[in-house]
Amino acid sequence: MSALINAIPTLQIRYNEQGLVPAIAQDYLDGTVLMMAWMNVESLQKTLQTGEAWYWSRSRQELWHKGATSGHLQKVHSIRYDCDSDALLMTIEQIGDIACHTGERSCFHQIEGTKIAPPADTLSQVYRVVADRLV
Amino acid sequence: MSALINAIPTLQIRYNEQGLVPAIAQDYLDGTVLMMAWMNVESLQKTLQTGEAWYWSRSRQELWHKGATSGHLQKVHSIRYDCDSDALLMTIEQIGDIACHTGERSCFHQIEGTKIAPPADTLSQVYRVVADRLV
Numbered sequence: 001m002s003a004l005i006n007a008i009p010t011l012q013i014r015y016n017e018q019g020l021v022p023a024i025a026q027d028y029l030d031g032t033v034l035m036m037a038w039m040n041v042e043s044l045q046k047t048l049q050t051g052e053a054w055y056w057s058r059s060r061q062e063l064w065h066k067g068a069t070s071g072h073l074q075k076v077h078s079i080r081y082d083c084d085s086d087a088l089l090m091t092i093e094q095i096g097d098i099a100c101h102t103g104e105r106s107c108f109h110q111i112e113g114t115k116i117a118p119p120a121d122t123l124s125q126v127y128r129v130v131a132d133r134l135v
Numbered sequence: 136m137s138a139l140i141n142a143i144p145t146l147q148i149r150y151n152e153q154g155l156v157p158a159i160a161q162d163y164l165d166g167t168v169l170m171m172a173w174m175n176v177e178s179l180q181k182t183l184q185t186g187e188a189w190y191w192s193r194s195r196q197e198l199w200h201k202g203a204t205s206g207h208l209q210k211v212h213s214i215r216y217d218c219d220s221d222a223l224l225m226t227i228e229q230i231g232d233i234a235c236h237t238g239e240r241s242c243f244h245q246i247e248g249t250k251i252a253p254p255a256d257t258l259s260q261v262y263r264v265v266a267d268r269l270v
Contacts, residue, residue, distance in 0.1 A: 016153070018157050022157050022171060022222075024167060024168060031161075031165070031166025031167070032166070033159060033161060033168065033212040034225050036159065036224075080243045080245055081237050082171065082243050083236065083237050083239070083244070084242075086221070087157075087242075087243075089168050089171075100218050104218070107217040107218045107219075107222075108215045108216070108222075108224040109215070110215055110216050110217070110220075126140040
């Protein structure tokens with residue numbers, strides 16, 4: 001059972017007509033927005049129970065344990081909801097540092113049709129190097 | 136005419152059944168996610184033309200020039216779209232440093248029902264003080 005279990009009043013969230021709420025995943029270290037996907041009440045509950053991000057895949061119409069296939073799991077550090085309870089924001093630790101199915105770090109890599117890496121915080125990059133060496 | 140005018144291929148964005156796309160506003164200095172709202176093609180085009188954030192108000196069913204009433208305008212520094220072209224991410228300069236209608240800095244201030252300010256980057260706070268003193 002994760003420490004997040006009661007972080008969100010799951011039944012008070014305002015899901016849309018499809019029963020979904022947008023969920024933003026942000027790197028817990030440098031604040032880069034990595035992706036936005038959708039959760040239904042079941043995926044939100046599984047996220048809170050396991051401490052890993054579960055979404056609802058609109059294309060496959062099924063629960064989506066992010067990274068279950070690729071290994072790029074998302075460990076959720078915090079989760080909050082907005083002032084009108086219809087959007088979620090998570091800070092996450094992105095395993096493999098790749099959130100996008102294209103292999104890019106962030107899904108938001110497109111500016112004017114070209115691929116540009118989102119800005120990353122130099123201090124966080126140094127931290128990652130140090131943390132990797134401690135293992 | 137703003138420098139963003141061609142930043143997004145507005146007609147290639149995948150709007151939902153209501154003609155809307157979610158738009159995330161992130162502080163351009165410290166990366167705090169301030170809010171998520173919705174844009175239709177017209178509000179996106181006005182955002183690109185003016186360099187200020189325009190949304191679509193789902194409750195009022197009208198174009199919403201953020202800050203037109205409160206003064207809390209959002210100057211858009213960059214805008215990008217995600218890998219499947221159905222979400223937008225803007226880095227913005229939040230005039231007044233208040234994005235939420237509740238008076239909080241960020242709309243995402245709720246954790247476990249209590250109000251907690253999102254983390255802010257100390258260096259960015261110092262930068263703001265210095266920048267203010269230069270004016």
